Amino acid sequence: MNRARILEIYAAIGETTPMKTDCGALCGAACCRCDDDGRGGVALLPGEAELLAGIEWGRVERDEAMDAPMLVCDGPCEREKRPFLCRVFPLCPVRGREGDWTVRMDARARAVCPLCGSGLHGLDPEFVRGAVRAARLLAEAPEGEAFLTRWAAIEAEFRKPFLF
Ligand code: SF4
Numbered sequence: 001m002n003r004a005r006i007l008e009i010y011a012a013i014g015e016t017t018p019m020k021t022d023c024g025a026l027c028g029a030a031c032c033r034c035d036d037d038g039r040g041g042v043a044l045l046p047g048e049a050e051l052l053a054g055i056e057w058g059r060v061e062r063d064e065a066m067d068a069p070m071l072v073c074d075g076p077c078e079r080e081k082r083p084f085l086c087r088v089f090p091l092c093p094v095r096g097r098e099g100d101w102t103v104r105m106d107a108r109a110r111a112v113c114p115l116c117g118s119g120l121h122g123l124d125p126e127f128v129r130g131a132v133r134a135a136r137l138l139a140e141a142p143e144g145e146a147f148l149t150r151w152a153a154i155e156a157e158f159r160k161p162f163l164f
C-alpha cells in the first residue's frame with residue numbers, strides 16, 4: 001500500500017488511545033517492552049516498512065508467521081511513526097457475523113495488558129470505533145485484507161486454549 005493509504009488508516013484512529021488517560025501508567029507501558037528473552041516485534045502492514053526507513057529506535061526484520069516485515073523496536077519510538085498494530089493494541093481486527101471487519105480484545109494481549117480483564121467495554125469507545133474504521137479501510141486493499149486475515153487467523157489459534 002502506498003504512503004497516502006497508510007496515513008489515511010492511521011488518521012482513522014487519530015490520536016485516540018485505549019483509554020482517555022495514559023494507560024501506560026497502569027503497567028509501565030508493558031506492551032512496548034521486549035519479551036523476557038529480548039525478542040518480539042510488531043508485524044508491519046504492506047508498505048509500512050518503507051515509512052520506517054532510517055529510524056534510530058528499531059530495525060525491520062522478517063516475521064515468518066505473518067510472512068511480512070516486522071519492526072523490532074528499541075523504543076521509545078517517534079509516536080507519529082508507530083505501526084498500525086501498535087495503534088490498535090490491545091485489539092485484534094476480526095470478521096464479525098455479517099462478514100464485516102470489526103475488533104475484539106486480542107487474546108495475545110492477555111499476558112501483558114491489564115485492560116484485557118474489562119474487555120471492549122472498558123476501553124474508550126472512540127478508540128474502538130477508530131480501530132474498526134481503520135480495519136475496514138485497510139481491508140479495502142486486497143493486500144490489506146490478506147494481512148488482516150493472517151493476523152486474525154494467528155490470533156484465533158492463540159485463543160483456542162482459552163475457549164475451554
Ligand atoms: S499494555 Fe495495555 S494498559 Fe499497558 S500501555 Fe499497553 S495498551 Fe495500555
Ligand code: SF4
Pocket residue numbers: 031032033042073074075076077078082083086
Ligand atoms: S513502536 Fe512505539 S508503540 Fe510500538 S512497541 Fe515500539 S515504542 Fe511501543
